[in-house]
Amino acid sequence: MSTSRPTINDVATRAGVSKSLVSLALSGSTKVSDVSRQRIVDAVAELGYRRNAAARSLAVRRSHTIGVLILDLHNPVFAEILDGVQIEVREHGFSTMLISGGADPELEQAEIDTLLQFQVEGLILIAHRLPAHVLTDIAAEVPTVVVTRDDIAVPFMDSVSNDDVAGARMAVDHLVSLGHSRIVHLSGGDNPVSHARADGYRFAMTQHGLAQHIRVVPGGLTDAKGYTAARDALSSAPTALFVANDVAAIGAIAAVENANLRVPEDISVIGYDGISIGGMRRLNLTTIAQPLADLGRLAAQHMLHRINNRTAPATRQHVSATLVIRGTTGPAATKV
Amino acid sequence: MSTSRPTINDVATRAGVSKSLVSLALSGSTKVSDVSRQRIVDAVAELGYRRNAAARSLAVRRSHTIGVLILDLHNPVFAEILDGVQIEVREHGFSTMLISGGADPELEQAEIDTLLQFQVEGLILIAHRLPAHVLTDIAAEVPTVVVTRDDIAVPFMDSVSNDDVAGARMAVDHLVSLGHSRIVHLSGGDNPVSHARADGYRFAMTQHGLAQHIRVVPGGLTDAKGYTAARDALSSAPTALFVANDVAAIGAIAAVENANLRVPEDISVIGYDGISIGGMRRLNLTTIAQPLADLGRLAAQHMLHRINNRTAPATRQHVSATLVIRGTTGPAATKV
DNA sequence: ACCTTTCATTGGAACGTTCCAACAAGTATG
DNA sequence: CATACTTGTTGGAACGTTCCAATGAAAGGT
Numbered sequence: 013m014s015t016s017r018p019t020i021n022d023v024a025t026r027a028g029v030s031k032s033l034v035s036l037a038l039s040g041s042t043k044v045s046d047v048s049r050q051r052i053v054d055a056v057a058e059l060g061y062r063r064n065a066a067a068r069s070l071a072v073r074r075s076h077t078i079g080v081l082i083l084d085l086h087n088p089v090f091a092e093i094l095d096g097v098q099i100e101v102r103e104h105g106f107s108t109m110l111i112s113g114g115a116d117p118e119l120e121q122a123e124i125d126t127l128l129q130f131q132v133e134g135l136i137l138i139a140h141r142l143p144a145h146v147l148t149d150i151a152a153e154v155p156t157v158v159v160t161r162d163d164i165a166v167p168f169m170d171s172v173s174n175d176d177v178a179g180a181r182m183a184v185d186h187l188v189s190l191g192h193s194r195i196v197h198l199s200g201g202d203n204p205v206s207h208a209r210a211d212g213y214r215f216a217m218t219q220h221g222l223a224q225h226i227r228v229v230p231g232g233l234t235d236a237k238g239y240t241a242a243r244d245a246l247s248s249a250p251t252a253l254f255v256a257n258d259v260a261a262i263g264a265i266a267a268v269e270n271a272n273l274r275v276p277e278d279i280s281v282i283g284y285d286g287i288s289i290g291g292m293r294r295l296n297l298t299t300i301a302q303p304l305a306d307l308g309r310l311a312a313q314h315m316l317h318r319i320n321n322r323t324a325p326a327t328r329q330h331v332s333a334t335l336v337i338r339g340t341t342g343p344a345a346t347k348v
Numbered sequence: 349m350s351t352s353r354p355t356i357n358d359v360a361t362r363a364g365v366s367k368s369l370v371s372l373a374l375s376g377s378t379k380v381s382d383v384s385r386q387r388i389v390d391a392v393a394e395l396g397y398r399r400n401a402a403a404r405s406l407a408v409r410r411s412h413t414i415g416v417l418i419l420d421l422h423n424p425v426f427a428e429i430l431d432g433v434q435i436e437v438r439e440h441g442f443s444t445m446l447i448s449g450g451a452d453p454e455l456e457q458a459e460i461d462t463l464l465q466f467q468v469e470g471l472i473l474i475a476h477r478l479p480a481h482v483l484t485d486i487a488a489e490v491p492t493v494v495v496t497r498d499d500i501a502v503p504f505m506d507s508v509s510n511d512d513v514a515g516a517r518m519a520v521d522h523l524v525s526l527g528h529s530r531i532v533h534l535s536g537g538d539n540p541v542s543h544a545r546a547d548g549y550r551f552a553m554t555q556h557g558l559a560q561h562i563r564v565v566p567g568g569l570t571d572a573k574g575y576t577a578a579r580d581a582l583s584s585a586p587t588a589l590f591v592a593n594d595v596a597a598i599g600a601i602a603a604v605e606n607a608n609l610r611v612p613e614d615i616s617v618i619g620y621d622g623i624s625i626g627g628m629r630r631l632n633l634t635t636i637a638q639p640l641a642d643l644g645r646l647a648a649q650h651m652l653h654r655i656n657n658r659t660a661p662a663t664r665q666h667v668s669a670t671l672v673i674r675g676t677t678g679p680a681a682t683k684v
Numbered sequence: 685a686c687c688t689t690t691c692a693t694t695g696g697a698a699c700g701t702t703c704c705a706a707c708a709a710g711t712a713t714g
Numbered sequence: 715c716a717t718a719c720t721t722g723t724t725g726g727a728a729c730g731t732t733c734c735a736a737t738g739a740a741a742g743g744t
Binding site: 355356357367368371372375399400401402403404405406407408 | 729
Binding site: 016060062063064065066067069070073075085086088091092094095098107108109110111112125126128129130131153235236239259262263265266267269270288289291292293294295296 | 352396398399400401402403405406409411421422424427428430431434443444445446447448461462464465466467489571572575595598599601602603605606624625627628629630631632
């Protein structure tokens with residue numbers, strides 16, 4: 013007759029046993045007689061009983077939940093990483109509590125606080141904008157791993173990211189192998205990831221003896237920024253554009269086509285990230301693909317490992333990106 | 349010296365007051381003297397104390413958390429709806445616990461169970477594949493609102509969705525106003541949303557006296573399905589395609605262009621959903637845009653309302669979609 | 685000077701679990 | 715036939731909060 017949810021005690025009285033035995037049975041202990049177990053199972057079903065996770069987590073002092081902070085759900089890159097996290101984490105009996113950061117970095121900290129109040133056993137930060145000292149505090153308190161960035165070293169904090177410098181070199185190598193030399197880089201703006209990609213570009217260009225052709229046009233990581241950056245870049249008559257990320261590359265292609273140039277016949281375009289929409293036929297974007305879901309899985313694995321070994325030394329894992337050749341890159345037009 | 353997190357008792361002894369007073373102060377009660385409050389605040393800061401949400405939720409019997417089940421994070425539609433949910437929910441002091449359903453509908457139920465174990469105060473289902481009886485059980489147990497579907501009526505369960513029939517009519521009206529008559533619909537397959545959109549198409553065609561031109565080509569909601577469906581559709585020499593959703597529309601455009609036809613000069617294409625990538629310059633897709641974030645916000649509002657009024661009659665709210673004219677639709681080629 | 689209010693504070697019960705020590709009732713060991 | 719183990723079961727303490735009823739102190743009213 014009570015309207016509220018049944019508790020373990022209700023189950024116990026209904027099954028005619030003690031609550032302790034119910035608890036034992038529920039956690040799959042072998043020391044419960046078959047007859048008791050059956051009666052308990054029946055009682056649970058009849059009452060529609062469900063464990064109270066709050067009470068449980070209070071008693072065992074574990075939440076079996078890991079917190080995930082994601083910078084921006086709109087960006088497909090992050091959603092795909094998250095997917096990998098969820099799969100791995102779930103396999104190990106954990107749940108995730110997700111918070112997507114807003115525009116405001118201050119808010120980001122408040123949200124992490126919420127996560128910590130829920131006693132999450134670990135924190136996965138999928139891209140973040142936290143200053144080093146905050147990161148240090150957090151990592152000291154709870155196992156933490158950051159995905160996508162590796163620029164801040166913090167004790168007891170793992171990171172998993174792709175090697176942006178190497179990836180950028182792959183992009184340049186690909187273009188050079190197609191005969192390009194006037195390769196312009198549309199940068200992603202002032203953030204660590206974009207800096208690394210620009211560095212890789214410069215390095216590879218130099219290595220190919222193309223130092224005199226190095227040109228980095230300031231851009232950004234959005235469609236619109238890619239568009240305007242490409243428009244600016246066209247002044248130097250490039251034969252290829254290496255764009256800081258896929259979304260901006262899509263914008264860049266639009267700019268090229270608006271200038272009455274064909275992709276890839278007149279200008280090749282290569283992006284970075286490997287977001288799944290890049291594979292859509294209309295876009296068909298050549299890109300340096302990060303193994304996004306793997307990034308998420310690995311992050312989760314590091315987390316789970318660190319939960320059992322809090323003071324393990326910080327690790328930085330780099331996964332390698334792969335060149336995915338689609339339709340936006342092609343041989344350079346023969347020199348005129 | 350203890351390594352574990354400080355509790356309210358630690359704060360109390362440090363501040364030289366009782367735990368009750370700390371609790372009071374923490375919840376912002378006015379009946380705490382300024383001097384005590386200050387000492388408590390200081391102690392909290394010094395110890396790095398953080399409320400234990402599990403204990404709290406156990407004591408107050410409220411979790412201040414709402415559960416969100418999302419069918420598929422990869423689909424940008426859902427991510428954008430989620431965004432609206434998060435904003436609204438957060439404004440009211442709730443947190444969200446997110447679970448993204450996998451391929452397996454069975455798993456979906458297990459995941460809802462997890463959510464319920466955490467004593468979420470409500471459930472928002474962003475697209476789901478649950479049978480009516482399961483839905484009924486869930487809605488009886490916890491305030492539930494479903495977004496994107498309104499085909500299953502369940503007591504005490506709200507739904508918010510756009511009116512797919514009306515939206516489809518808008519699409520057809522737009523094409524007709526541009527002079528099109530051979531308008532083919534690429535359907536989204538066998539699901540309630542797609543059926544409604546196809547119905548709207550048929551209705552509008554009939555109303556415009558174009559009943560003899562009605563043609564529905566079976567397709568799907570993915571890029572690839574849109575591609576093949578469009579290829580099939582070309583056999584009947586349409587001048588316009590109304591595609592079940594944006595992602596498939598992008599695939600359809602690729603098929604049209606591969607057949608050496610221009611969009612929109614030879615064939616106009618209009619999608620449905622209004623995902624943000626459709627606005628990217630390269631795609632520039634005309635579409636029937638659902639107010640995605642609003643859908644999420646409204647769902648959250650219904651939830652919050654229902655939490656305080658569990659037995660309110662079920663509501664079905666429809667929001668109206670809007671026609672967003674971009675570059676993939678244009679005047680029909682003059683009849684030959 | 686006494687009673688009543690108000691204000692600030694407190695101890696303790698409750699929330700729903702888990703887990704430990706204890707214990708009966710067999711069963712095996714010497 | 716006592717002793718020792720197993721096997722299944724149990725009550726009660728603990729987890730970290732909130733909240734209620736009770737308390738003491740200070741202030742106000744007559």
